[in-house]
Amino acid sequence: MATLFEPAGLPVQSPSIALLIDADNVSHAKIAPILSELAKYGTANVRRAYGDWTGTSLKGWKGKLHEFAIRPVQQFSYSAGKNASDMALVIDAMELLYTKRPAAFCLVSSDADFTPLVMHLRDAGCAVFGFGERKTPDPFVNACTTFLYLDSLTEAGVEPPAASPETAARNAPARPSAKPRKPAGKLGQDARLVEILCNAVEASMRDDGWAVLSAAGSAAKRVSSIDPRNYGVKNFPALFEATGLFDIVRPAGGQPLISDKQNLDRAKTPQP
Structure with missing residues (x-):
């Protein structure tokens, strides 16, 4: 578990995080790795996505709402060309700040x-x-405690698409390329389960590419x-x-350790 909250005297045991998503502004494709990244720091107990759900522009998001227990917040566009979702998100953030008092907020927007x-x-x-796209202006990026570009997050078990030389030079890959997975059992063919477990291992991973098995399960x-x-x-396990x-x-006298077989950067044997 990351110790980001220790200096402020906040609880290290799964701090509460409020996840607020500007669905009109970002793609639904990265929500799984976003949640796994947040699992390094705590639990996203509050999960809300803001947008006009009566239209078709958020069709891709609708399937993710149920899958990841995200509450949709309906916001009609009162004026053409204006995004009213921003104001609704800000109002909710302020209310959460002074009522539920989460240890941290996560804003997904560019x-x-x-x-x-x-x-x-x-x-x-x-x-x-x-979390946002590369086009996110610097003031927003610099204001955050931590900001991660969405193209730096890769779906578990899915290779990122080939990038142009310019993009490749600008963006370092989030994880090494690997051969397509060859699941050994029926559970390994469950795409959603594999995504959750692989992201959990990555979120708990140490510098040697191995994670404590109990930490991966908790993630x-x-x-x-x-x-x-x-x-x-x-x-x-x-x-x-x-x-x-x-x-x-399972080292003698130590905690069981786990590593993704596709992680080409891991140590062949875990460090003690």
Whole structure:
């Protein structure tokens, strides 16, 4: 677990994070890795996506709402060409700040209009994690505690598309290229399960490419309501093992460690 909250005296045990998404402004494609990234720091207990859900522009988002327990917040466009969702998001952020008092906020948007909000949240002692596209203006990027470009996040088990030489020079890959997965068992063919488990291992990974197995299980639980018993096994160690996609090492006298077989940068043997 990251220790970002320790200096402020906030609880290290799964701090609460409010995830607020400007759905009109960003793609739905990266929500799974966003949640896994947040799992390094706490639990996204509040999950809201803002937009005009009566139209067709957010069609791609609708499937993700149920999958990741995200609450849609309806906001009609009162004026042509104006995005009213921004104001609704800001109002909710302020209400959450003074009522639920989360340890941190996560803003998913590429809109620099949120910069004053970020500054106010940080003034109030909250960490602010930002996610957006490369076009996000610098003031918004610099105001956040941490800002990560969406193209730096890769879906578990999916290779990123080939980039132009200019883009490749500007963007470092989030994880090494690897051969397509060859699942060993039936559970390894469950795309949603594989995505959750692989992202959980990556979120918990140490510098040597290995993660403590219990930490990876906790990260998976923070992202989703997943329960190993629904897959015919009794716990997360058994679930990871049943997919056939991970190497698990059980050192004598130490905690079990896990690594994604596709991680080409991992150490052949975990560091003690």
